[in-house]
Amino acid sequence: MKIVVLLSAGRHPVSGAPVLPRMEAQAIRIAAALGEAVGLHAGPDAEAVREALGLGLTHIEHIAVADGLDPVPALAARLAAMAPDLVLAGRRGQGGPESGIVPYALAEALDLLLIPDVVAVSGGPDTLTLDQSLGRGALRRVAVRGPVLATVHPDAAAPLAYAFGKARRGTIELVGAAAKATDVPEAVVEERPYRRRPKLVKGAPTGGSAAERLKAATGEGGSATKGRLLVEPDPEEAAREILAHLRQIGVLADASKSAK
Amino acid sequence: MTSLMPLTTVFPGLVWLMAALALVQGLRRAALWRVGAAAPVAWLDGLAKLPKRYLVDVHHVVARDAYASRMHAVVAGGLLAASILTALAILPPIAGFRPYWFVVALAFGVTAVGSLLVGARRYPSKQKRLSAGRFQILPFLLVAYAVGGTATALLLAFGIGGVFAPLALALAAAGGLGLAFEVRHGPMRHAAAGALHLVAHPRPGRFEGRPDTALQPLDLDAPRLGSEMPADFTWNRLLSYDACVSCGRCEIACPAFAAGQPLNPKRLIQDLVAGLSPAEPAYAGNPYPGGRQAQGERGALAGLIGPDARIHPDTLWSCTTCRACVEECPMMIEHVDAVVSLRRHQTLERGALPDKAVGPVTELRQSGDPGGRPLSARTDFAAGVDLPVMAERGGAEILLWLGEGAYDLRYGRSLRALIRLLREAGVDFAVLGAEERDTGDLARRLGDEATFQALARENIATLAKYRFERIVTADPHALHALRNEYPAMGGRYTLAHHTAFLLELIRAGKLNPARLPDLSVTYHDPCYLARYNGETEAPRAVLDAIGVSRSEMARSGKRAMCCGGGGGAPVSDIPGERRIPDIRMAQAAETGAGIVAVACPSCTAMLEGVTGRHAEIRDIAELLLQAVEAGR
Numbered sequence: 001m002k003i004v005v006l007l008s009a010g011r012h013p014v015s016g017a018p019v020l021p022r023m024e025a026q027a028i029r030i031a032a033a034l035g036e037a038v039g040l041h042a043g044p045d046a047e048a049v050r051e052a053l054g055l056g057l058t059h060i061e062h063i064a065v066a067d068g069l070d071p072v073p074a075l076a077a078r079l080a081a082m083a084p085d086l087v088l089a090g091r092r093g094q095g096g097p098e099s100g101i102v103p104y105a106l107a108e109a110l111d112l113l114l115i116p117d118v119v120a121v122s123g124g125p126d127t128l129t130l131d132q133s134l135g136r137g138a139l140r141r142v143a144v145r146g147p148v149l150a151t152v153h154p155d156a157a158a159p160l161a162y163a164f165g166k167a168r169r170g171t172i173e174l175v176g177a178a179a180k181a182t183d184v185p186e187a188v189v190e191e192r193p194y195r196r197r198p199k200l201v202k203g204a205p206t207g208g209s210a211a212e213r214l215k216a217a218t219g220e221g222g223s224a225t226k227g228r229l230l231v232e233p234d235p236e237e238a239a240r241e242i243l244a245h246l247r248q249i250g251v252l253a254d255a256s257k258s259a260k
Numbered sequence: 261m262t263s264l265m266p267l268t269t270v271f272p273g274l275v276w277l278m279a280a281l282a283l284v285q286g287l288r289r290a291a292l293w294r295v296g297a298a299a300p301v302a303w304l305d306g307l308a309k310l311p312k313r314y315l316v317d318v319h320h321v322v323a324r325d326a327y328a329s330r331m332h333a334v335v336a337g338g339l340l341a342a343s344i345l346t347a348l349a350i351l352p353p354i355a356g357f358r359p360y361w362f363v364v365a366l367a368f369g370v371t372a373v374g375s376l377l378v379g380a381r382r383y384p385s386k387q388k389r390l391s392a393g394r395f396q397i398l399p400f401l402l403v404a405y406a407v408g409g410t411a412t413a414l415l416l417a418f419g420i421g422g423v424f425a426p427l428a429l430a431l432a433a434a435g436g437l438g439l440a441f442e443v444r445h446g447p448m449r450h451a452a453a454g455a456l457h458l459v460a461h462p463r464p465g466r467f468e469g470r471p472d473t474a475l476q477p478l479d480l481d482a483p484r485l486g487s488e489m490p491a492d493f494t495w496n497r498l499l500s501y502d503a504c505v506s507c508g509r510c511e512i513a514c515p516a517f518a519a520g521q522p523l524n525p526k527r528l529i530q531d532l533v534a535g536l537s538p539a540e541p542a543y544a545g546n547p548y549p550g551g552r553q554a555q556g557e558r559g560a561l562a563g564l565i566g567p568d569a570r571i572h573p574d575t576l577w578s579c580t581t582c583r584a585c586v587e588e589c590p591m592m593i594e595h596v597d598a599v600v601s602l603r604r605h606q607t608l609e610r611g612a613l614p615d616k617a618v619g620p621v622t623e624l625r626q627s628g629d630p631g632g633r634p635l636s637a638r639t640d641f642a643a644g645v646d647l648p649v650m651a652e653r654g655g656a657e658i659l660l661w662l663g664e665g666a667y668d669l670r671y672g673r674s675l676r677a678l679i680r681l682l683r684e685a686g687v688d689f690a691v692l693g694a695e696e697r698d699t700g701d702l703a704r705r706l707g708d709e710a711t712f713q714a715l716a717r718e719n720i721a722t723l724a725k726y727r728f729e730r731i732v733t734a735d736p737h738a739l740h741a742l743r744n745e746y747p748a749m750g751g752r753y754t755l756a757h758h759t760a761f762l763l764e765l766i767r768a769g770k771l772n773p774a775r776l777p778d779l780s781v782t783y784h785d786p787c788y789l790a791r792y793n794g795e796t797e798a799p800r801a802v803l804d805a806i807g808v809s810r811s812e813m814a815r816s817g818k819r820a821m822c823c824g825g826g827g828g829a830p831v832s833d834i835p836g837e838r839r840i841p842d843i844r845m846a847q848a849a850e851t852g853a854g855i856v857a858v859a860c861p862s863c864t865a866m867l868e869g870v871t872g873r874h875a876e877i878r879d880i881a882e883l884l885l886q887a888v889e890a891g892r
Contacts, residue, residue, distance in 0.1 A: 014634050015627035054611065161618040162625060163611030164710035165485050 009048030011095030023090030025159030032056035042071035053170025296495030306459035335374025342367035365413035375402035389508025393544030408432025450505035486604030510585035520837030581827030603707030628697035641672025655727030663735030665861025674879035720751035736788035774891030775807030785820035786860035825862030
């Protein structure tokens with residue numbers, strides 16, 4: 001199975017030192033357990049991701065892209081040429097120029113299926129089983145066919161230990177440079193300095209006991225617990241449930257009314 | 261017998277034959293050391309100093325067990341004297357001189373007494389720490405050689421021949437040739453390899469009266485990092501492991517062994533010995549706690565570490581690097597160097613750190629602190645205390661190195677006490693503040709030499725910016741790294757542990773403590789202060805200066821037991837049957853002291869973490885501050 005791990009230049013959240021983002025290190029661990037994995041980095045300097053060679057990768061492909069240029073076209077072209085079965089990326093950037101939008105932009109450009117927040121991957125190369133984190137420890141198992149792009153959630157297994165000797169032996173290969181003419185995409189997001197804000201809890205009871213407010217805040221009394229959970233239901237039964245739900249929320253007309 | 265050759269020729273000939281056999285057996289073993297890497301050895305110097313190293317340094321350790329010391333004096337002295345005297349009798353003028361044979365008989369007689377002393381340690385029941393196996397035959401060989409030799413020499417002295425002579429000679433031959441044969445695999449190897457080990461010791465400095473304890477820096481450009489197989493050790497290290505006599509003093513001293521963690525230093529060294537040669541007889545001592553018996557592959561190129569190899573990774577990570585085994589080893593073997601060398605391969609080449617240690621080592625590499633905390637938060641403990649920072653001052657007489665303990669709330673109390681004492685004494689000092697990085701001690705003990713060297717370079721560059729005369733630190737681990745290990749990285753500083761510095765201040769009259777005779781105190785020596793730096797007196801002198809009633813634990817000074825906090829053991833957290841600090845606090849409780857005085861942030865954290873303890877844990881600085889305040 002051919003696996004590509006997208007690598008970005010990150011920064012340590014406390015020291016600000018240049019480091020490989022933790023979620024990408026976790027992605028490498030997932031990839032290394034599945035098969036031969038290659039790192040792919042687009043940026044001005046591959047030294048920023050050399051650390052990945054000590055964390056489980058043996059080879060990194062580097063596309064030279066000047067600072068401020070959009071790396072997505074170059075990455076998309078390279079990925080199209082490599083035709084991997086699985087592309088792994090972090091779910092968000094870590095202090096570097098990567099904002100977390102690249103995996104989505106790539107999935108769109110390559111018309112790939114994107115599965116976010118993955119904590120474990122098994123199977124392959126045809127059918128992959130991915131465990132997706134739904135937050136608060138809840139997991140969803142997804143089985144997909146064909147090439148897929150997945151972003152890794154922090155709940156995935158911790159990164160492997162850095163091995164200096166392996167980092168020394170790993171190779172970085174310059175595979176191309178982005179054409180300078182690439183248009184810098186217009187800023188689709190507005191940037192503002194971070195400001196702490198009080199966390200609003202939707203539908204939180206203004207009164208009630210502390211336990212009730214906690215329940216509301218942690219979502220245990222929310223909509224997630226109101227529905228019915230059917231595990232591998234009979235198709236007929238599942239269809240009935242879906243229809244009943246759609247009618248209940250007013251998407252479909254009530255069966256008894258339409259019969260009149 | 262006399263018809264073929266006179267007894268006066270055959271008997272010395274036997275000793276020469278023994279010597280030849282011992283040489284052949286020794287060379288067969290020595291051929292294996294040749295697979296080891298090259299090492300610089302000062303041969304002439306080592307040979308010249310061999311008698312002193314044996315009679316002073318080795319004796320100093322052996323004599324801790326007075327019985328073993330006397331036993332060796334009699335049996336080894338007798339054996340050597342008797343054999344050499346007999347060998348000289350190959351010269352006809354000596355052989356014909358009857359009184360000479362009385363002297364020989366006397367020497368053999370002494371050997372016979374020694375042989376019985378050897379036997380008494382093993383029969384009827386063997387001392388628990390000793391190994392069985394081939395060692396159990398040793399007393400019989402010795403007795404046979406000594407008694408046979410005595411009888412033969414007496415026959416020669418009285419000039420009696422007849423049927424007794426061949427019988428006595430046969431007995432001596434059986435014992436003597438047996439002993440010589442044992443030079444390759446058996447107990448007698450420790451004599452041959454041990455003597456050569458003293459000549460070619462990898463740390464000759466430890467015989468010069470100074471603690472030679474710094475880990476040797478690793479060349480990070482070497483083709484393979486650390487030791488994976490026996491051939492990765494230098495040849496004189498392989499030789500040193502062959503010197504092991506399986507006496508088991510190390511396993512009695514080892515805190516991890518006492519706690520039931522899967523480490524037994526004797527078994528570890530014997531595994532290194534057996535890993536080198538498939539022909540090595542089976543190990544016959546106490547096993548690793550946990551009962552693991554994996555044999556694994558053998559041979560110079562066989563991997564030593566692994567779940568199925570001879571040594572389980574948990575064995576490596578159980579070591580607290582306290583050097584208690586090295587301190588107790590009569591053969592001067594460097595166990596900790598072996599552990600760290602094996603760890604280096606695991607960490608640097610295989611990235612096989614124990615799971616729980618990955619986080620701290622990663623943070624150390626990425627942010628300069630094992631907790632990933634901001635470096636600027638290191639001085640948070642001193643909120644409200646006037647703490648001068650080097651960056652603002654440019655220099656000070658004393659640079660106060662805070663260390664990792666500064667982040668700990670409990671230890672902050674000790675540091676605040678130290679700072680108040682420095683203020684009281686009017687010391688001109690400053691800290692590095694946010695510029696201070698971890699010394700890299702944790703990374704280095706866990707085998708991550710690359711991170712240690714990177715941190716050392718950064719710290720040395722920082723220290724080069726400022727003027728100061730000395731560095732004072734309350735952390736013996738930082739003290740050891742800065743004083744003993746940074747010189748190899750190009751940073752040379754004068755270091756003082758805070759206990760030594762406070763003693764200076766008291767003696768100079770700058771601190772005037774009152775006496776606190778109501779406190780009963782026992783002092784716990786930190787390994788990195790006592791064994792690594794040989795400093796055991798200053799903390800005790802400070803305690804005596806404040807007049808507390810001081811008692812000593814059974815294991816104290818250079819022979820103190822570790823708190824379990826060194827060598828990355830707390831972050832590796834290998835499970836055992838007991839906890840090391842619990843054992844140590846039980847030892848402290850035996851003294852009945854109400855206060856356990858400490859002088860190290862690791863010891864403070866480990867010992868204060870013991871549940872159900874009755875004694876208080878107080879740093880020396882805290883006790884001194886209490887005395888100084890009482891004296892106002």
